Amino acid sequence: MPPRNHKNWLKQPNVESVSSEIYSSRKIFNEEIESIFSKVWVPVCHISEMYNELDYRTSQIAGHNIIVYNTGDGVRAYYNHSIQKPTGKLQAPIATSDPELYSEIKHGGMVWVTLDPNPTMDVEQWTAGAFDCIADAIDTEELEIFHYHKAVIPTNYKLWHDTNSEFYHDFMHYFNRVTGFNDEYFARKNIAFDNGHVNVSSFTVNYTEFDKEGDRGELSFPNLPPNQWYMVDLFPGFNFNLRGSAYRSDSVTPLGPNKVLIEFRGYGLRKDTPEERQTRIKHHNTIWGPFGRNLHEDLLGVTGQGTTMREGTEDRHILHGRHENSTIHDEVGMRHYYSEWGKYLDMDPYHV
Ligand SMILES: [Fe+2]
CATH class of the missing domain: 3.90.380.10 (Naphthalene 1,2-dioxygenase Alpha Subunit; Chain A, domain 1)
Known part of the structure; x- marks a missing residue:
């Protein structure tokens, strides 16, 4: 050697x-x-962190502040320009002229957000079967x-x-x-x-x-x-x-x-x-x-x-x-x- x-x-x-x-x-x-983080689906939090209608969670993706909240019938995500606290309850649904960010609840209740304004895949397609091995364990209850x-x-x-x-x-x-x-x-x-x-x-x-x-x-x-x-x-x-x-x-x-x-x-x-x-x-x-x-x-x-x-x-x-x-x-x-x-x-x- x-x-x-x-x-x-x-x-x-x-x-x-x-x-x-x-x-x-x-x-x-x-x-x-x-090229990567502003394009991919990001698991930002879990739905149990925002169980009730208007509960929200803030996060950051690719240097941008975002907010995601519970609509009572799913989640919605936006760029966050003003809310300081990482979690809390909104007074009313977010009203903004900003476009909504794509978001989904998937794989055991994770809340996913992407900054991509035109995602070519939903979360299921993006994860491509990687969760199949634990799907029955995390999606049953x-x-x-x-x-x-x-x-x-x-x-x-x-x-x-x-x-x-x-x-x-x-x-x-x-x-x-x-x-x-x-x-x-x-x-x-x-x-x-x-x-x-x-x-x-x-x-x-x-x-x-x-x-x-x-x-x-x-x-x-x-x-x-x-x-x-x-x-x-x-x-x-x-x-x-x-x-x-x-x-x-x-x-x-x-x-x-x-x-x-x-x-x-x-x-x-x-x-x-x-x-x-x-x-x-x-x-x-x-x-x-x-x-x-x-x-x-x-x-x-x-x-x-x-x-x-x-x-x-x-x-x-x-x-x-x-x-x-x-x-x-x-x-x-x-x-x-x-x-x-x-x-x-x-x-x-x-x-x-
Ligand atoms: Fe280790």
């Missing part, structure tokens, strides 16, 4: 790789906002949000999505090593869908290896066999994560090449008894809550990546070259994502 001197370090590898420039360039970031927090992380938004798309970083998670590293885990498949989406097939997690009382089978989501774990990675940066009894969504709002706002939501079933809800919250928090496992470790990981790839750092090659029959550590999901990403930016990400 040749020495890892500077010259060799910069040499083009003979497997698929992207330049770290795509994570650090201001120019590329601006193009992403313009009404879901209800029980957890929300946001984090501003000094990293590129794509590094967060990468973390949700590759599973070799799972070695970082003590919880996952103890509960999950069995033959079934390593046989999981990454499945690609149109429009850059990917999902990861399920396996049975052995929660009791971590905590004797930790089994989640009893409170599994509808139609879901006990202790399953599905992930849906939606282009360009949205993740839906169903671990048996608790469901989580992540949404990114890119703020700069090296700055991203990530919103995390946790969900149970609206019909939960108080005891059931408490158990779901405990299960959610064990992994993703403030004193739990996994989520903070993921955030520390991408913060470290962000540090090494911040604006002004030297470009280097990030490998996406693992080919392992689409099983869990195959980087097929990353390659699928970046080939879609390249179409929006009219560039080949493997030859920036």
Whole structure:
């Protein structure tokens, strides 16, 4: 093996790789906002955050403030020019000469908005079957949000999505090593869908290896066999994560090449008894809550990546070259994502 001197370090590898420039360039970031985020469907919130007529939620897409509210018969979205609070109740339906933004409620009650004034696809077409694996679990009963927090992380938004798309970083998670590293885990498949989406097939997690009382089978989501774990990675940066009894969504709002706002939501079933809800919250928090496992470790990981790839750092090659029959550590999901990403930016990400 040749020495890892500077010259060799910069040499083009003979497997698929992207330049770290795509994570650090201001120019590329601006193009992403313009060409990707202002075109795609964005899951801005959940309908249970605005149950009643005239309840609203504000958000930001591609640098634009937006507001979405409950009409009593669906939702409507507009550019937001004046409302300051992130959530509340309107006095009356919004009356404006601004055109309405396209919005839909879809996939377990998520509220989707696009800034595209002429979308070529509805949400169902856009998600292209990526939710099919969990549709019976999230669409049979009404879901209800029980957890929300946001984090501003000094990293590129794509590094967060990468973390949700590759599973070799799972070695970082003590919880996952103890509960999950069995033959079934390593046989999981990454499945690609149109429009850059990917999902990861399920396996049975052995929660009791971590905590004797930790089994989640009893409170599994509808139609879901006990202790399953599905992930849906939606282009360009949205993740839906169903671990048996608790469901989580992540949404990114890119703020700069090296700055991203990530919103995390946790969900149970609206019909939960108080005891059931408490158990779901405990299960959610064990992994993703403030004193739990996994989520903070993921955030520390991408913060470290962000540090090494911040604006002004030297470009280097990030490998996406693992080919392992689409099983869990195959980087097929990353390659699928970046080939879609390249179409929006009219560039080949493997030859920036
Ligand atoms: Fe992780």
